Amino acid sequence: MSKVIIFCAPSGSGKSTIIGSLMPREELRLAFSISATTRSPRGSERDGVEYFFLTPEEFRRRIAADEFVEYEEVYQDRFYGTLKSQVEKQLADGQNVVFDVDVHGGMRLKEYFGDRALSLFIQPPSIEALRQRLEGRATDTPEVIQQRLDRAAYELSFAPRFDRVVVNDDLETAKAEAYHIIHGFIIDEQTNA
Ligand code: ADP
Ligand code: 5GP
Numbered sequence: 001m002s003k004v005i006i007f008c009a010p011s012g013s014g015k016s017t018i019i020g021s022l023m024p025r026e027e028l029r030l031a032f033s034i035s036a037t038t039r040s041p042r043g044s045e046r047d048g049v050e051y052f053f054l055t056p057e058e059f060r061r062r063i064a065a066d067e068f069v070e071y072e073e074v075y076q077d078r079f080y081g082t083l084k085s086q087v088e089k090q091l092a093d094g095q096n097v098v099f100d101v102d103v104h105g106g107m108r109l110k111e112y113f114g115d116r117a118l119s120l121f122i123q124p125p126s127i128e129a130l131r132q133r134l135e136g137r138a139t140d141t142p143e144v145i146q147q148r149l150d151r152a153a154y155e156l157s158f159a160p161r162f163d164r165v166v167v168n169d170d171l172e173t174a175k176a177e178a179y180h181i182i183h184g185f186i187i188d189e190q191t192n193a
Pocket of ligand 1: 015136
């Protein structure tokens with residue numbers, strides 16, 4: 001049976017970088033869950049690839065139509081959510097679906113999928129390191145960076161509720177550790193079944 005891998009981390013922890021290193025590993029058969037959001041695309045992001053970019057009106061219409069497994073107003077007026085149609089299709093195709101969601105979404109998805117899901121928390125070595133990474137990424141305004149940092153301390157308090165915590169201090173070590181954990185969950189469990 002295909003599995004669900006849930007990644008959570010304060011924004012800037014290196015979650016996308018780590019996920020990006022795992023996706024091409026064919027033996028893991030990973031497919032990225034494409035969330036919907038009301039924020040604008042940044043950098044080279046394209047609609048239907050990194051996210052489905054919706055207007056707030058369209059997002060609200062879909063909430064009312066019960067089209068989300070879960071959704072959150074992660075930052076004020078900025079909604080993110082997982083569309084039922086999207087995840088059901090990927091699981092039915094036999095892919096192991098990777099989620100990149102905020103901590104509330106992560107808790108809800110783990111509850112929803114149970115033992116079929118592995119929840120991973122990517123932890124930065126410190127808040128200061130997080131600030132440096134967000135500034136270094138240079139994709140957000142100082143105001144948005146501050147919003148993300150304000151939320152980070154709160155999100156870090158959720159780490160003990162995850163199946164596994166990976167500290168992203170040295171990037172290569174963190175990538176290898178995440179690979180090892182996910183490989184164990186997907187491949188070894190299949191072999192033992
Ligand atoms: P997230 O997806 O968690 O928001 P990103 O993957 O975009 O974070 O990483 C934020 C920034 O930090 C990027 O510029 C990335 O290259 C950098 N980064 C990621 N991991 C590390 C690390 N271990 N050490 C230093 N910089 C890192
Ligand atoms: P970003 O704007 O950096 O892409 O994402 C901001 C935050 O929204 C991240 O913490 C990300 O994990 C979260 N997020 C992205 N998609 C979803 C989703 O579908 N549901 C929830 N609950 N959070 C999401």
